Amino acid sequence: MYAFLFFLIFLLIYTVFAVYAERKISAFIQDRYGPMETGYYGLLQTVADLLKLIQKEDIVPFKADKKLFKPAPVIIFLAVFAGFAVLPLTSDFAGSSAQIGIFYLLAIVSLDVVGILMAGWGSNSKYALWGAMRSVAQIISYEIPLGLMVVCVVMISQTLNLQEITYQQSIWWNQINPEAENYLFGIKALGIETTNVGGILTWNILRSPLMLIGFVIFFISSLAESNRAPFDIPEAESELVGGFHTEYSGFRWALIMLSEYGMMLLVSFLAVILFLGGWNSFLPNIGSVKLAEWTSGEPGTLAGHLWGAFWMISKALFLVAVQMWVRWTYPRLRLDQLMNLSWKYLTPASILLVLLSAVWRLLMI
Amino acid sequence: MELEAILFYFFAGITAFSVLFIAVTRNILYAAFALILTFIGVAGLFVFMGAEFIAITQILVYVGGILVLLVFGIMLTHRLKGQKLKTDRYQMLFGFLISAGIFGLFIQSIHSGAFSNLPWVDQEYSQEVELKSFGLSLMTDYVLAFEVIGILLLVALIGAVRIAGNARKEGTDAA
C-alpha cells in the first residue's frame, strides 16, 4: 500500500522533471538552452505546462466513439501504473512480492495495447487509427525479444520473483538463502566466490556475461515498448501528427504523456532489476575495504531503505536519461526497418541467447 | 476475508456483466472490448483459485495476443471505417431456447451433482500453488503434451502466415 502511494507520487514528480530533463537534454544536444524563463533555469516550465494542460478544455471530437475515446487514456495509464505494483524499491520495500512478479509485469504491460487500440479507434481519425495500429504492431513485435530476455534472466535466477532476483545480485543473498553462493561470471569452476564481494560483480550482467548482450537487446526492445524514438513511428509527428493521441487534449493528453514517461521509468526499473543489480551498490567489497556494505545498508534498516532507494532510483533515472540521449541522437526508423530489426535481428538473437543462457545455467550449478 | 469476498464477487460481476454485454451488443468492436473485460475478470477469478500463473497467462495470451488479433481482424475486415460495425442477429428464438435450455441443464446438474464427494477431491483447499511444482510437472509428467502444444503452435503460426499471406503479418503475433 505504501509502495503504491510512493510510486504514484514518485511517478508524478518524476514525470514533471523528466519532461524538463528531456527538453534540457535535447536542447544541449542541439546546442540550445531549452526552457530558461520559468523559474530558475526554467525549472518550473513543466509545472507551468501542467497547470495549463489541466485547465484546458476536454475536447472530444464530435464523431468520436465516446465510449472508447474517453476511458482510453485511463486504461493506458492504469496498465502502466499497474506494472509498478510488483517492483521492489529497496530490499525491504516492495509493492507485491508475488511469485510471478516479472511474468505479471509483462502481462499487465501488454494491456497498454488495448488502451492504445481504443484510443486509436475511438478517435475516428485516420492519424489516430494508423498510429494505433503501428503502435500495437510495434509493441507486440518487440514484446517477443523483451520477453525472451526476461526468460534468460529467469533461467539464470531460477525465479520469477523480482525481489528474489534482486537479492541474488546483492551481498545479502545469503541472508534469505543460507546456501547461496555467487561466483564470478556465475561459473563455479572458476573458483572465485563473489557471494560476499557483491557490487557490480554480482550483477546479472556479470553473473552471466551473456547478459551484457541481453541487456542491450532488452534496452532496445524497451525503447520500442515505450514508443520512444527511434522507435516512435506510432506517433511520427511528420506523418501522423501525433499518432494515437492526435485527438486528445488537456488532461487526457496529459495522462497519455504521463503514461509514456511512466512506461519509460517502468522499463528502466525493470532493466535495473533484471540486469543492473536493482537496489544494490555497484561498489564491491575489496578485502577489508567493505565498499559494498558501506554503501548499502542491511535489509530492513533505515540505511538499507535509503541506500536501496538511492541506488535503485538513480540507476533507473540514469537509464531514462540514456533513453533520452538515444532519442535525440537517432533518426526515426522506417516501419519496415522497425519490423526487420525486431524479427530478423533481435528475435533470432534473443532465441540464441535463451539457448546459451540455458547452457550457462548448467555451467553455474 | 471480507475484502477478498468483495473482490471475488466484483470480478465475478465483471465477468458476468461483460459476457451478457457481448450477447446483447450489436457492435463487434464493443463485443471485442467487452471480451477483454471478460478475460480480465476470469483472470481475477483464477487468482482467487490459486492459479496465478494461469491468470497471468490468460491476460498475456488472450488480452495481449488474441484480442489484439481480433481487433486487428475487425479493423481489416471492416475496411478501416468504411463499414458499419453492426452485425445482424438471426434465429434469436432458437438460439435463445437452446442456450437457455443448456444453461438450465447445467444449473440443474451442478446443483444435483455432489462434487465434494468425488474421490480425488481434497477437502482442504490448498491455496498456494507452488510455481515450482507447476513448472516441474509441466516439464515431467506433461512434457509430451507440452512439446506437442509447442509444435501445434508453431504449425498454426506458419499456417496463419501462409493463409493470410501478405495481407496481414500479425498472424505471427499470436505466439
Next chain:
Amino acid sequence: MEAADDMKGYWRNIRTAVDTLKTGLKVTAKHMKDARTQRTAIVPEADNYFEKQNAIFTVQYPKEKLPVPDHGRYKLHNEIDDCIVCDKCAKVCPVDCIDIIPLRAVEEIGKTSDGTPRRIYAEKFNIDMAKCCFCGLCTTVCPTECLTMTDEYDFSAYDFEEHNVPFANMTPLEILQKKKELEEFNKQKEAAKALKREEVVPEEKAASGAKPKVGAAKPAFKPRVPGAKPKVVGKPQIPAKKEGEEPSGEESQSKPKPVFKPRVPGAKPKVVVKPEMSPGKAAEEESGQEPKSKPKPVVRPKVQPKKQESEESNETSDKAPRPVIKPKVPGAKPKVVVKPKVPTKKVAEEPKEQEAKSKPRPVMKPKVQQKKDEANQSESKTELPKKAARPVIKPKIKPKNTDSDKEE
C-alpha cells in the same frame, strides 16, 4: 550462394549498425558535454569560424545581444535639422513609406550641417517603419545625408501606429503660424504665381476642415494633396479613400442628406461607401446573395484593375459602375490626377448639377439615385437588413465583375 551472401550482409548490417550507433552517441555526447559553455559570435571572415562547432549557440535575446555591425541597415533615422525637405526620399521609396508634407518658409531658415540652405519646413515627416523594406534607397538619394539607417533593429511595438515614426518637430501652433506667414507672403506676391499657390492653399484648408469631422478622413485627405501636385503613385489609394469620405462631405452639401445620414452614424465612414455602391448594384443585379464577407479593402484593388482591363465591356454592362468611371476619365482626358478626385467629391453634387459632363458621370448618377431609393426602402426596415445588404453587395461586385469581364 545467395544465402551465403545474405548471411554476410546480415552480419555486416549488425556491425555497421553497432558502429554507427556508437558514433552517433559519441557525437551527441560531445555536444552535451560542450553545452556547458557558450559559443561566442564570430564573424564569418574569422579564421576559426568553422573550428568551434559545439557549445550553446542560443542568444538569449533580450538579455544578450549579438553586436551589430556599425554599418547596420536597420531603423531609419532622419536628422530633421539637416533635412531640406527635398522629398527625394519619398519619391524614391519603392514602398511609399515616407510621408512628407512640406511647408514653404518665407525666407531661408538656416543651414544644414553641410552648409546647404534650408528653405522648407517639414510640416510632417513620417516614416512608416512597418512598410519600410530597408532597401536604403532613400539614404543614398538624400542630398544632405540627414536620412540614415541606424543599427537599431528591435523596434517592435504594441500598436501598429507606433511604427509610423514622426520626425517633424514642429508644433501645430508653429505650423499654423508658418502657414499664416506663408499666406501673407503669398498675398503680397502678385501675378500668376500667386494664383497657382492659392489653389493649393484652399485645398489644404479644406483638408484641414474635413479632419475634425471624420477621424479616418485625415489620412485619406492628405494623400490627395501631394497627389494633386506631382504624385502619380498615390492615385490607387485615393479613389477608395475618397469614397469613404465623400458621404460625410455629401451630407453637409447636397440633397441626398436624408438618405445618407442614417447610414453614416450606423456605419463608419468606410462602410458608408459601400451602401452607395451596393444599392446601385443590387438594383441592377437583384439576385439573392448571402452576406458573405466584409473585406472592404479587397474591393478597391480589384476594382481598379478591372476597370483598366475591361473598359469596353464595362461600358455595355452596368455592373461595374464606378470602375467604369475612372478608366474612362483617364482615357478621355489627359489629367490623371485631378479627375479621380473630382468625380468622387462631386458625386453628391453632380447628380443634379453636372449630369451631362462626361460619360462616367451619367453612369454614376442613376446608381446613386437607385441607391437612394433602395436606401429609403431599406431604412424603413430594421438595421440588420441594412447591414446585411451592404456586405452582400460587395462580394457580388468583385466576382461578377471578374466573371463578366472574363466571360464577355
Next chain:
Amino acid sequence: MLLLGALMFCVGLFVVFTRKNAIMVLIGIELMLNSANLNLVTFSRFDPQALQGQIFSLFVITIAAAEAAVALAIVVKVYKYFKTSDLDKINSMKG
C-alpha cells in the same frame, strides 16, 4: 463459480448461434473455451498438487491462441475474397 462458467458457455453458444459475422462467432468460441478453462481451474483447486486442471487449462489457452490466429487469418482471407465476413453469404465452395 461453476454457474458463471455455465453462463459464459451458454452465452458463447448463444453468440455463435445468433450472429452472422465470422468474427462475432469467433468471439463466441473464445468465450466457450474460456468457460471450459474456468471449470478446469475451479476443479483443480480441489486437487492439491497434481495441478492437472491448471496445466490442462494452460494447454487450452495455447490452443485457443493458435486457433484464433488461424481462424482470423482465414477470416481475413475470406473477407478479401468475398468482401464480406457474413457467414451466410460465404456459401460457395468454388474457391
